[in-house]
Amino acid sequence: MPNTLVIWIFSVTCLHAGSVPNTTPPTATSDDSVTTSSPSQFNFNEQLSKINNSFLPCHEFNQLVGDLVSGDVADSYNQYLLKTAHRAIGLSELRTVLGFHQPVEWTAEYIQSDEDLKDDLTIEKYYERMESKYCYFLYSLFFESQLLSGMDFMDKHLPAVRNVYRRKFEENRRITSTKLIVDREEVDRMLENYIDIKDQMEDAIIGVLRNQKSCNSVDPKHEKKRKEDSEKVSSFHDF
Numbered sequence: 001m002p003n004t005l006v007i008w009i010f011s012v013t014c015l016h017a018g019s020v021p022n023t024t025p026p027t028a029t030s031d032d033s034v035t036t037s038s039p040s041q042f043n044f045n046e047q048l049s050k051i052n053n054s055f056l057p058c059h060e061f062n063q064l065v066g067d068l069v070s071g072d073v074a075d076s077y078n079q080y081l082l083k084t085a086h087r088a089i090g091l092s093e094l095r096t097v098l099g100f101h102q103p104v105e106w107t108a109e110y111i112q113s114d115e116d117l118k119d120d121l122t123i124e125k126y127y128e129r130m131e132s133k134y135c136y137f138l139y140s141l142f143f144e145s146q147l148l149s150g151m152d153f154m155d156k157h158l159p160a161v162r163n164v165y166r167r168k169f170e171e172n173r174r175i176t177s178t179k180l181i182v183d184r185e186e187v188d189r190m191l192e193n194y195i196d197i198k199d200q201m202e203d204a205i206i207g208v209l210r211n212q213k214s215c216n217s218v219d220p221k222h223e224k225k226r227k228e229d230s231e232k233v234s235s236f237h238d239f
Contacts, residue, residue: 042171047164048200052207056157058215064153079209080141085150086161086205087198091131092151093165094194097173098182100124107144110135127187134191158208161201168197 065077088106095102101124110132121129142150154161172193 042167044164044168047160048204051158051160051164051201051204053211054158054160054208055211056208058212060153060157061212061215064150078212081146081150082154082209083202083205084142084147085154086201087134088147089151089154089162090165090194090198090201091135093162094169094190095127097166097169098127098187098190100127103128105144106135106147107142123182123184123187126184130187130191134195161205164201165197169193 061078062074064081065074069077092102110128112129169190172190
């Protein structure tokens with residue numbers, strides 16, 4: 001693990017220790033039911049390309065870490081936060097499409113209990129157990145308030161991320177629209193679908209973070225133009 005990341009984890013998390021989340025998880029807006037109606041035109045690769053070419057406002061991006069640290073440590077924090085936030089957003093949308101509740105806390109580590117060993121485990125409990133295999137990143141680096149701030153930031157400046165996850169999950173559910181009841185097989189299949197979408201979204205987010213490198217040397221007088229360019233790109237995300 002790079003030295004800067006070690007320093008970041010130690011310093012930032014210690015300074016945030018004991019903090020209380022001041023936001024609530026974003027509320028998903030997609031319909032819980034499976035629909036057989038023809039979806040509006042949606043080009044997955046095109047939307048990923050638009051996200052990849054997006055620019056985020058430098059000031060807001062740099063303020064994600066607050067005034068705790070700066071320089072390379074702050075850059076590492078912001079990058080890991082957004083990479084983690086988009087994954088949590090994806091799981092949030094998957095829960096919605098499958099008709100499951102949102103977690104009380106995203107960063108609470110799933111602890112297996114005797115109930116997990118029962119044969120009559122509810123389908124939602126089964127989902128939570130299986131989802132936990134993909135959630136180590138949620139509780140290993142950030143406190144709840146930090147993660148929620150990253151999710152809120154992404155919903156504000158890159159709303160296409162949540163939209164793409166939702167639309168792709170809904171599209172995938174339509175493929176098996178005859179299976180209206182979610183069972184274990186469907187949970188496993190949709191989690192595999194999540195992994196596939198998450199990996200492709202990760203590449204797009206890396207593109208966004210690459211674009212943000214210019215924030216370290218951007219001239220303040222050019223920031224207005226950057227914001228205007230960002231707004232133009234964001235306008236294409238409403239589909």
